[in-house]
Amino acid sequence: MRANTITIVVFLLLVGARVEAQGSLDAARELYASAEYDQALSMLDSLKGTERPREEQQAIELYRVLCLVATGKESDAKGAMESLITRHPLYRPTDDLPPRVRSTYSETRKRLLPGAAQAAYQQAKTAFDVKDFSAAERGFSLVLAVIADPDIAALANTSPLADIRTLANGFRELSAKAATPPETVARVIPAAPAAPEWPSSTMQRMGRLYNSNDTNVVPPVAVNQQIPPYPGPVRIPQMGTLEVIIDTTGAVESATIVTSINPQYDRLALNAARQWQYQPAKVDGTPVKFVKRIQVSLVPSN
Secondary structure: OHHHHHHHHHHHHHHHHHHHHOOOHHHHHHHHHOOOHHHHHHHHHHHHOOOOOHHHHHHHHHHHHHHHHHOOOHHHHHHHHHHHHHHOOOOOOOOOOOHHHHHHHHHHHHHHHHHHHHHHHHHHHHHHHOOOHHHHHHHHHHHHHHHOOHHHHHHHOOOOHHHHHHHHHHHHHHHHHHHOOOOOOOOOOOOOOOOOOOOHHHHHHHHOEEOOOOOOOEOOEEEEOOOOOOOOOOOOOEEEEEEEEEOOOOEEEEEEEEEOOOHHHHHHHHHHHOOOEEEOEEEOOEEEEEEEEEEEEEOOOO
């Protein structure tokens, strides 16, 4: 009989260990639904420090709050709720929450969001200062999303949030420019037809790329060089530079961004530049290829 008892105890311990090892968010939810709050909390605590998708981590932290409330640990529940909101300021629970918890969560979120926006701005600015522009762009986007949250709409147009929004907008644009390398256009050289019998001096001129530093060249004259309009209001002055290679017929052979404005406008400018037309540059009356740089200046809209 004693041997059987020992076997049963060992079996139960093994089963318990297996259940603990197989702990999951779904299992914790079931324990919570069954009012096994302490067991659910223990399982959630074991899951909290593991690497998991953001949505799952948010749900784990939310159910910890619910378990702490259910077990009467109000102070711990308040701290867990504040930690959840601070870590995930844009998170809104989709689970059915007890009315008191939902009300408390909403009030706590309204109270903490302004501070979360300021903290996110500081983190994004630190990333910008150390030239981690991709992280900075994500950080400033988060700042703007938090400030745009309906829960703090009444504060968004007053200081300090209005000032932070203006700064975050500017730094996000700068970060996006710095994080995205300028678009370049591959130069495709078509198969050349049979060459005519040109004098050797003329052949040398046709094979060379001239530019504004060459004093013996007559520069190309623009027939169509229309700069595309900026898609939207211009809030701050911006300046960019395009470089085009104009072939001996006056067509644009290739276009490249030298100084970027932003990826969206750069693409518009490149597409427009490929359609430009010129009277070709000439040396002693012979058309030659020419490298031309065009400065694009954007001024704020009135």
